[in-house]
Amino acid sequence: MTVYRPKEQIQVEPEPDQEPKHPKRYLLLLVFCTTLGLLAYWKGVDFLVPDADGNPKLAPKREEEYEKRIKRLEEAEQYALLANRNGLFPCYSCDQDTSIFLLVGHVWKYGVTVQGQKKRYTLKGLNAMGLAYEVQLKSGTTECLKAEADKIFHYPLLPENIIRVKPIKRPPGNKSDL
Amino acid sequence: MYAPFVISGITQHTVSDKITFTNSNLIQDLLNENLQFSHYGAGLVGISFFYIVLPPDNQNHREYSRYTGKDRLLHLQFHLPYDLVEQLTREQVLPIMAQKYLQALKEVFPKKKIENFVYASLLKDMERLFEQQGWLEKAVSIG
Numbered sequence: 001m002t003v004y005r006p007k008e009q010i011q012v013e014p015e016p017d018q019e020p021k022h023p024k025r026y027l028l029l030l031v032f033c034t035t036l037g038l039l040a041y042w043k044g045v046d047f048l049v050p051d052a053d054g055n056p057k058l059a060p061k062r063e064e065e066y067e068k069r070i071k072r073l074e075e076a077e078q079y080a081l082l083a084n085r086n087g088l089f090p091c092y093s094c095d096q097d098t099s100i101f102l103l104v105g106h107v108w109k110y111g112v113t114v115q116g117q118k119k120r121y122t123l124k125g126l127n128a129m130g131l132a133y134e135v136q137l138k139s140g141t142t143e144c145l146k147a148e149a150d151k152i153f154h155y156p157l158l159p160e161n162i163i164r165v166k167p168i169k170r171p172p173g174n175k176s177d178l
Numbered sequence: 179m180y181a182p183f184v185i186s187g188i189t190q191h192t193v194s195d196k197i198t199f200t201n202s203n204l205i206q207d208l209l210n211e212n213l214q215f216s217h218y219g220a221g222l223v224g225i226s227f228f229y230i231v232l233p234p235d236n237q238n239h240r241e242y243s244r245y246t247g248k249d250r251l252l253h254l255q256f257h258l259p260y261d262l263v264e265q266l267t268r269e270q271v272l273p274i275m276a277q278k279y280l281q282a283l284k285e286v287f288p289k290k291k292i293e294n295f296v297y298a299s300l301l302k303d304m305e306r307l308f309e310q311q312g313w314l315e316k317a318v319s320i321g
Binding site for chain 2: 075076077080082084087104105113120126127128129131132133134135136138
């Protein structure tokens with residue numbers, strides 16, 4: 001038989017003082033957040049790793065990137081863009097004229113690249129203009145830049161330029177001496 | 179492009195005169211004078227081709243092909259063996275260039291799936307033109 005007590009007889013026990021029921025849970029949360037923070041920090045500096053003595057050194061991936069860069073600088077290319085058709089070409093060295101007539105084989109521009117042709121000029125660009133790409137030197141960057149400077153500065157002495165009514169100072173496609 | 183068929187080179191300076199300026203223009207002029215892209219469909223209006231002729235230690239320039247649908251152009255660059263070109267005369271290199279040109283297009287066209295263009299007919303007419311010039315008589319293994 002079920003006994004029902006009137007409401008006034010039901011005593012509601014007061015809530016005890018607020019105390020953390022699971023203090024270890026909060027401690028674990030704190031440790032987790034700290035670890036996450038450290039991981040985030042290290043992720044931002046993933047180019048450094050500790051060596052055997054605990055001193056910082058370049059991470060293997062970063063070391064590999066460095067070596068690739070050095071290799072590219074050692075494999076530079078000095079090239080010439082030459083007219084592959086008889087016709088007018090843009091001229092950046094012609095004072096008031098914006099174009100110049102070139103014959104097949106004439107120099108339009110000298111340059112140096114460390115990345116190869118595809119990235120330097122698009123196929124579309126070279127053939128749209130009617131130019132051929134000629135590799136004249138493959139060496140380190142310094143040697144190639146010297147060769148380029150030599151050719152740009154001595155361009156005025158080329159026979160194709162000397163015979164012009166008004167010789168130009170540098171190849172038509174070179175906007176500056178650099 | 180300044181013409182529907184444009185041919186040029188990415189060459190080592192020691193062999194440039196055997197590829198560009200003379201031979202490349204012979205092939206280019208023959209194609210432009212005898213073939214019209216419109217006869218084969220509207221999907222293609224030009225082919226731009228580069229011969230790469232560089233010593234083996236120069237790996238800066240790779241073989242490449244790309245069809246741009248927007249301007250309906252096909253761009254290709256393919257190797258010719260540098261050592262072979264260096265040994266031969268300009269006249270001997272010309273048929274090798276023609277054969278390579280045809281071979282490259284036969285390889286590339288099926289992969290590009292150019293719509294509204296009957297490339298097989300173009301290749302057939304191109305082959306006929308090269309045969310008339312005697313450029314396909316001696317088959318050379320050019321890789």
